[in-house]
Amino acid sequence: MEKRLIFAFVLSSLVFILWSYINGTKPEQPLSGNEAIRQESPAVMPESGKIQDSNLQIQDIQPVAPSDTEKDIKVETPLYQAIFTNRGATIKSFKLKKYKTTMEPDSPLVDLINITDNSATFLSVNFAPVGAADNNAVFYSASQESVTVSEGTSPKDLTFKYPATNGVSIDQTFRFYPDKYTIDLYVTVTNNTSAPVSGNIKTCLSDMPPQAKKSYASFVGTALLLNDSLQQIKSSKMKEGKSLSGQIGWIAYESDYFISSIIPENQKEGGFYGLTTPSGVISATYISPTISLGASGGASSGYTLYFGPRDQDILKAAGKKLDSAINFGWFDIIAKPLHFLLRFFNGYVHNYGISIIILTILVKIIFWPLTHKSYVSMKEMQKLQPLMAKIREKYKDDREQMQRELMGLYKTYKVNPMGGCLPMIIQIPIFFALYKILSISIELRQAPFMLWITDLSAPDRLFSFPFSIPFMYPPYGIPVLTLLMGASMFLQQKMSPPAGDPAQAKMMMFMPIIFTFMFINFQSGLVLYYLINTIIGIGQQYRIKKRSV
Numbered sequence: 001m002e003k004r005l006i007f008a009f010v011l012s013s014l015v016f017i018l019w020s021y022i023n024g025t026k027p028e029q030p031l032s033g034n035e036a037i038r039q040e041s042p043a044v045m046p047e048s049g050k051i052q053d054s055n056l057q058i059q060d061i062q063p064v065a066p067s068d069t070e071k072d073i074k075v076e077t078p079l080y081q082a083i084f085t086n087r088g089a090t091i092k093s094f095k096l097k098k099y100k101t102t103m104e105p106d107s108p109l110v111d112l113i114n115i116t117d118n119s120a121t122f123l124s125v126n127f128a129p130v131g132a133a134d135n136n137a138v139f140y141s142a143s144q145e146s147v148t149v150s151e152g153t154s155p156k157d158l159t160f161k162y163p164a165t166n167g168v169s170i171d172q173t174f175r176f177y178p179d180k181y182t183i184d185l186y187v188t189v190t191n192n193t194s195a196p197v198s199g200n201i202k203t204c205l206s207d208m209p210p211q212a213k214k215s216y217a218s219f220v221g222t223a224l225l226l227n228d229s230l231q232q233i234k235s236s237k238m239k240e241g242k243s244l245s246g247q248i249g250w251i252a253y254e255s256d257y258f259i260s261s262i263i264p265e266n267q268k269e270g271g272f273y274g275l276t277t278p279s280g281v282i283s284a285t286y287i288s289p290t291i292s293l294g295a296s297g298g299a300s301s302g303y304t305l306y307f308g309p310r311d312q313d314i315l316k317a318a319g320k321k322l323d324s325a326i327n328f329g330w331f332d333i334i335a336k337p338l339h340f341l342l343r344f345f346n347g348y349v350h351n352y353g354i355s356i357i358i359l360t361i362l363v364k365i366i367f368w369p370l371t372h373k374s375y376v377s378m379k380e381m382q383k384l385q386p387l388m389a390k391i392r393e394k395y396k397d398d399r400e401q402m403q404r405e406l407m408g409l410y411k412t413y414k415v416n417p418m419g420g421c422l423p424m425i426i427q428i429p430i431f432f433a434l435y436k437i438l439s440i441s442i443e444l445r446q447a448p449f450m451l452w453i454t455d456l457s458a459p460d461r462l463f464s465f466p467f468s469i470p471f472m473y474p475p476y477g478i479p480v481l482t483l484l485m486g487a488s489m490f491l492q493q494k495m496s497p498p499a500g501d502p503a504q505a506k507m508m509m510f511m512p513i514i515f516t517f518m519f520i521n522f523q524s525g526l527v528l529y530y531l532i533n534t535i536i537g538i539g540q541q542y543r544i545k546k547r548s549v
Helices: 002-020 312-318 329-349 352-366 368-383 385-394 399-413 419-440 480-495 502-509 511-519 524-548
Strands: 072-076 080-085 090-100 109-111 123-128 146-148 156-162 168-176 182-191 197-207 221-226 229-233 242-254 258-264 269-276 282-287 291-293 298-309
Touching: 090 123, 090 258, 090 298, 123 168, 123 182, 146 156, 182 197, 182 291, 197 242, 197 258, 221 269, 221 282, 229 242, 242 282, 258 282, 291 298, 298 312, 329 352, 329 419, 352 368, 352 419, 352 524, 368 385, 368 524, 385 399, 419 524, 480 511, 480 524, 511 524
Parallel strands: 072 146
Antiparallel strands: 072 080, 080 090, 090 109, 123 197, 156 168, 168 182, 182 298, 197 282, 197 291, 221 229, 221 242, 242 258, 242 269, 258 298, 269 282
16 A cells, blocks of 8 residues: 555656646647648638639728828727737837736836847738748838827727739728727738739737746647637747638737737638747648639638737627637646636635635635545554454565455455555645636736735745756745645644654655655645645544544
8 A cells, every 4th residue: 555655746747847847738630631730831722713702802902002101090998908010010019008017016017028139029910822922021000190099089990001013002901099908900902903813811919938947837839729629839839830611710929917909890711820930930821712703803811810818708798709719738628617716706805815724725625525535544554453463464475365355454454555646636626726717817827816926827935046946946045834734744644643654754755855845836725735735644644543543
């Protein structure tokens, strides 16, 4: 039993270490056969017929003379401040007013755009015939020099017009709202030639991962909703380009707590092309079905852009199943109810640290009968130690017979040798689910608890040291909560029935030290959960011990 218990502890530790290096997201599922897009050139779909959607309207648009210099257009709303530019009709900066980079009072606002490669653009819209390259360096003419949308006012538009230098003109109109992170985008392409033209409207998002070390539980990269299934594609798998096709609900660039997304208005068959450049730029392109424009003909298409937090309520309000971007990985079925409960409790106590404590108590109550039975089993196993020692001594040269005699002993006294492992095993899925919640839930980002714990999504550190500490990620300081957790585990270990073999008993005493080192860089909210869970377990063991005396 002792060996199996040790094996269970070691195995769970190895599983957690390995799992922490795997982001736990659902792997992408490339489509095969005639569903896959044949790659003519980066982000180009082969011709698939004309668009037959009633929302695409033929319009007569006269070309407008462009500007010959780059001009910035500032857009200000109650939720964000953005800098658009007429060079490529793209966005250079998009800062969220309700979110700061750190918890320092003078910390800058979170900027969703992190591109350092001057050849890349955050957002681009192109119409190109099959096989033609995109051109994001052209100068558009802008309808306004600045846009301000105040609270309670009507939405305002910003239009960029591109002349028909290659025979096709492109108009882009952005509509900004005072109370939404969503932006409406209307794209109109016009064939100003006397000959038919075919091509695809391609809307592309590009960004670069931050240089700072990210949590292994979080996902940073490209995602899309393909055939109602969430696909998250690692950047390493897009170095040679990645093409998918099907019904695309949206494409996005995701970071730990924020998301930038393009949602096509018409949820029909489309294409996706993802690419990671040598400089580290990750791009995700939505490709419309091929559009055939007759002489002097045109077509329009609508999109919704979402640049903001990965907040479940806000994403759900944006529609088109954008809230499915919140993915808790392997333990999603457990994490979502836990996430709901944390938000529910916080609605009353207004402190996520207290909410975690309430959730821990609730979980312990639910599993109280099973945990109680496990502790009783451990107590019964302790009573059998003298008999087990005799069997081991008698059959020390015949291990098979020893195991048979031990199993007969367990059966006679109706004791489950693995019963003591159950309290640890049943909490592993909950532990992993909370780890994921604390890594990607925007509600817990920079959420304070009390005293020195000012961010439940970050490791707990008391004071700040100017020097590094082995095994510890910055910031460097005293991990008080983690040390308390280790001490509580040590106390619980001392209260547990000792192993029959002294060497194995000593090995078990090392488990609190191992877990302390494992937890030293985990989120303080996760450490808080495990600390409270252990303290309640100590109380339960003490109660069982007193009643059995």
